Amino acid sequence: MTAAHEEFSALISKVALRDRAAFNRLYSLAAPKLFGICLRILKDRTDAEDALQEVFIKVWHGAERFSASHTSAYPWLCAVARNHSIDLLRSRKPVTEVLGDDGHDIADATLGPEEASLLQSEGRRIDRCMQELDSERALAVKKAYVEGLSYQELAEHHGVPLNTMRTWLRRSLLKLRECMDR
Amino acid sequence: MTTPGQSEGDRARDEVLAGEYVLGVLSAPKRVEVEERIRRDRQFALIVRRWEQNLSSLNEEYEIVAPPSLVLPLIEARLFGEAQSRTSRPLAQQLWTSLALWRGVALASIFLLGGTLFFTSQQQEARPVAGGPSLVADLSPQPGIGTAAMTLAARYDRTSGRLSLTPVAAGAADQHSLELWMIKGNDPAVSLGILPADGQGSVTIPDKVRPQLSEGVTLAVSLEPYGGSPTGSATGPILAVGRTRAR
Incomplete structure (x- = not known):
């Protein structure tokens, strides 16, 4: 710090x-x-x-x-x-709720046992973990964060269906979490 | 955060939801729902806090832009009222006038009693303020990542004006003093005195302060240099904080 x-x-x-x-x-x-x-x-x-x-x-x-x-x-x-x-x-600018959001895209997801990493400063580690993501998905994560875009806006930006964008981001979040816990 | 009885699938779901919230992709109703959960689910709040810290290097993307100079006065007017805006006053003048006196008395008692720290005041023997129910407060570190510094149970007897504190879990304090503060609304914190290093002890609340020590005020304990804050405002980290409630 x-x-x-x-x-x-x-x-x-x-x-x-x-x-x-x-x-x-x-x-x-x-x-x-x-x-x-x-x-x-x-x-x-x-x-x-x-x-x-x-x-x-x-x-x-x-x-x-x-x-x-x-x-x-x-x-x-x-x-x-x-x-x-x-x-x-x-x-x-209300966004429509993601229809049919049954969580199927994370239903089979699991995370390994959590490391005792809560106290560590992980600020820089995220950069390395972002690099492990597919570059377009990493860009979507970054854009969502920096611009405050909704799923809908992100989907339009990237020219993919809403559900695809949602799955992308959720899987990216899980990958990031796994990478950070390593 | 894995808690007993929670499957790994649940954990993944919570991690994703917290991550989605921090990224900001959720709809307004869903954000309200998540914020609600942050307030009542300590474990989930920790997950959100961790994502905030994890993703914080992305904040470097934001530019630094000087806001117009009228914004701060507007904020201060809203918080403190136009007439009371005291930002140009030196820090020392913001102290409650009798605070220095109280600290002097507290320090004197340290010398007199050879290391037994307690707080007292010249009004100690004065007639107690009329009763009402006792107040209690649990002072603890609030949800967040990090070291839980200490947890205290406070009990205030309105009849005697005595506020007793018992540590439930205390960290080492070494060459420091623990200072007890009362915070009411937007007013500067008022020092209630110095506690012994283990947090155990009681302070007698001066008559002047008694009417203010009511249900809903915040009590906080900060770690200060030996003998208490040298400035009259807290200088060290807050170790525990809690609100009083009627008992």
Whole structure:
């Protein structure tokens, strides 16, 4: 973890204790990145500005719950921004539920015994695991994450049926998990 | 996370669902469903948290874009109210005025009692605030990955103003002190005093604070340098946190 990331954790601990100066500092450090996230997913400046407000209000209220969990703070901050933006996107542009989603594409899937890997920082390992995926599928995973695309939009992008895209991504997730657990 | 009674197929299903949620491909109703489950299913919350950490290197794809300068004042106005926005005030001024006094008293008692740490105040002998039911709180590390630092059971006797803490599971604290804080709404945390290194002990809540120590406030324990936070705000990690409830 970098020094900057450690500062994020320390600041969030203080924010949990309602330290407004720490909140101010956290904003100045994290807002440009979180604004970039909102902007990329929402693709509208005004929407992104509104979203950024909501994100920091969620950070203020969620800091207490987060700070005792001892996970790294930076991914959490990014997750708050991504989740809020994606929720907004989905509520505005509803996607049809995947029809006939009986889970058949993962019904026969199993995962080996889990390694005690929960505490390890796996941030970099994901890069290697992504390379083990078929390149088009890796691209779909990345695009889904970065742009906040739905299954439907991904299927259109890649010119494949919805069910195919869903199976692709689910199998990719299982492969990633297996690779990370190794 | 494999739990007893859960098949490997179930685990695969949970991993996929959590991964789909973190990727963001699910529909709005499905996302609401998953968020609901994150709140009530600790194991599942850990799986989601792990995907968030695992995929976090993809965050490098996002550009850094300076937001317009009006956003922060808007956020602060919404959180703290226009008049109370105190971001330009130095940190020290944000301390509750009597906090320094209390800490001084607490430190003095450390010297007087040769290492037996407890918190007291000049108001200790004052007339107790009228009764009402006792409050209890379980303070624990919240769902997430990592080391569970400590778990404490707190009990507040409104008649005597005494808040007792018992560690259920405590980590080593060495040359540090455990500081107890009360958080109410959006106000800065108020230090309630220093606990012995093993977390066992009680503090007497000063009369001034008693009306605020009610059902639903948050109690938190942070790890501080020996003798307590030097700044009046928590400087160390929060080890345990929980809300009070009537008993």
